Amino acid sequence: MPTKQTTDKNILLGVGDEAPDFELRDEEGTVHKLSSFRGRRVILSFFRYASCPMCLYNVDRLRQQAALLQKAEIVTLCIFRSVPTMLIRAADGTNEDTHTLSDMNGSVYTKFQVKPNLKESRIYRCLSYLPIIGKYSSYVDLKMMYKDLQGEGRDAAKNQLPADFLIDENGIIVDVFRSKKPQDHMRFDRIEAFIPKEKRCKCKKKDCISPTCRENYAQIRKEAESMTWH
DSSP: OOOBOOOOTTSOOOTTBBOOOOEEEETTSOEEEGGGGTTSOEEEEEOSOTTOHHHHHHHHHHHHHHHHHHHTTOEEEEEESSOGGGGHHHHTTOOTTEEEEEOTTOHHHHHTTOOBOTTOOHHHHHHHHTTTGGGGGGGOOHHHHHHHHOSTTTHHHHHBOOEEEEEOTTSBEEEEEEOSSTTOOOOHHHHHHHSOGGGSOOOOOTTOSOHHHHHHHHHHHHHHHHHHTO
16 A cells, blocks of 8 residues: 655645654653554554643543553553653553653654644633643642653643544554644544454443443343333
């Protein structure tokens, strides 16, 4: 299949493009290279910074998905604009197919054209977070945030928006989500569609992470209730 590499800075990297290669270190200092996962499907998730409460909430969501993705032999790479030592909390509880990576200077964010929300002023940004902060209050660690956001150039991390790229076995991007809000990531129904059909969950339980399983459960229950009325 022919591939293309986007070079025009005015054209966003997208579906059908070859994913740019990169090397980043995890919380233990181990180097991970994107091209080393060639032959496997990869979920590449760009977060803001490691102490961001909204990011930690979404990392918990990834933990819920981890077993299903590992069973499907999908690798998950989570990138943060923080130093490796700040990634310990985000990396806690992940499996061997999930890697938490440091890109404090944003070089990989630039390669994938994951841009900050430059339109928002600091005051507007703070006010816009007020309606949603309660949802993430259990993830707030002010001491950790202070340590994480100190130093030159950390405004870029504060302004960063998330993004998700789904990359196939040949290193080609097959789906992209660029968030317009700091708390949003790709919906799981799109991730589920990325899982090979033969490796998708088929448990049909009401509390499954898979939207299809929950829908199938609801349909089965509806049919069973309909039968009891006859």
